[in-house]
Amino acid sequence: MPLLIVAFGEMTNSFVTMGQAINMSSAVMNSSSTYPAIPGLDIEAEMTRFAFYYVGIGFAVMILSTIQVWTFLTSAARQTARIRQKFFFAILHQEMAWFDTSQIGTLNTRLTDDINTIHEGIGDKFCIFVQFFATFLTGIVIGFVYGWKLTLVILSVSPLLLAAAAAVGSFLLASFTTKELSAYARAGAVAEEILTAIRTVVAFNGQMKALTKYDVNLENARKVGVKKSITTNTTLGFTEFILFGTYALAFWYGTKLTVEEKENYDIGRVLIVLFSVLHGTFSLGQGSPHLESVANARGAAYEVYKVISKHRLIDSSAKEGYRPDKLKGEIEFKNIHFGYPSRPDVKVSDLFKCIFAVNCCCHYLCDQKEN
Structure with a gap:
């Protein structure tokens, strides 16, 4: 976009120069409705040159945008697939006591929603933020190169533009969207609860009460x-x-x-500086919501990697440690007692302890026989 603005500004200068030359020479259009020849200026050749600029920029955008999105999305898909695999592997190889304090529904949410959040943070959202940030830097640099005085004046009000764009794009819109979705989620939970127990609701004539409860959440x-x-x-x-x-x-x-410093400023430079700085400032504000996705991905990755890197007290996939070459079926149980981590003070009955131990041994013997 900054390159397009530069081409637009230079093209504007060509139009202005042509108009000034026509006025100074007092030329008029001939019978064929074509512009008279102007020394040093061929407007048709100039417009053809800028047309080639626009076409070249268009092709560059098409190719580079395809490469940009394709590489980031492919990389994100491969990484998240590997994260899912390692996370699922870590869950399957945790000791049974760990599942007593970890809810299965939470683990399923980590496996789906959290890893999808990671995918958004390292996928196209990240590369789009880099693109907006590069546009911001390029716009500011072009502004200072073509006219530093006008750039400083525009930058004096740019913080207001940046704050307004960021407020709409990230903070206010995201906050109200979250509240709105939460309200609809509560209404959906009420509807699901009522429809699941619809026989009981109808049996006790509670249709109006259920409708009122649902309407409150919708309101x-x-x-x-x-x-x-x-x-x-x-x-x-x-x-x-x-x-x-x-x-x-x-x-x-x-x-x-342009009046006071004709040698340094013209209408084309003014337009280049104006649109470059403004577009760069807006780009930084538009990139803030995408940076928020990266922050959300970091938060989700913390919980996922905490499970992946957790030390397992009993790890069947471990390569180290002592392993007997063969096992004889002479097993004796003495002083067997244990308690669940969620209820350490409650001792499990002796009968259940024996059944649990025998079951574990039977599974181990079956695995040895298969091996």
Whole structure:
């Protein structure tokens, strides 16, 4: 985009130069409705050159964007597939006592939702943030190269644009969306509970009570949705106000510079500086939500890798340790007692202890026989 802005500014200068040359020479269009020859300027050749610039930039964007998204998404898919494999392997090789304190539903959520969050953080969201950040840096650099005075004036109001864009894109919109989804989730939970026990609800004539309970949660979701719409559009209007105010300031000061410093500023430079700095600032604000996805992926990865790297007291996949070459079926149990980690003070009955021990030994003998 910054390169496109530079080409646009140079093309604008060509149009302005042509208009000035026509006015100075007092030329008029001939009968064939073509522009008269202007010394030193061939407008048709100039426009052809810029057309080639635009086509070249378009092809470059198509190729580089394909490579960018393809490489990051492919890498993310491979990494998350390996993380799923290692996480599932770690769960299967935990000791039985660990499952007494770990909920199976939580592990299933880690295996699906958390790893999907990791995929979003290391996939296209990350490369898009890098793209926006590079656009920001390039826009600022181009602004200082083509006109540092006008760039400093525009940058003086850029923090307002950045704050407004970040507030709409990340903080406010994400906050209200989370609340709205939570309200709808509560309403969905009520509906699921009622529909699961629909026979009991109908038997006790509780349809109206169930409907009232469901409507309460829907009303909360509606209120959050209204607040979300009002806040988002108000902030968007404020952003547009700041944007058009920046246009007014930049064109006023840019015109002043073109009059006072003709050798350093022209209309093309003013447009290049204006759009480069503004687009760069907006790009940084648009990249903030994608950076939030990276932060969420880090939080999800912490919980996943904590399970993967957890030390297992009993690990059947371990290569070290003593292993007997053969096992005789002479087994004797003495002083067997244990308790679950979630209930360490409760001793399990002797009968259950014996059954559990014999079951483990039978499984071990079967595995030895198969091997």
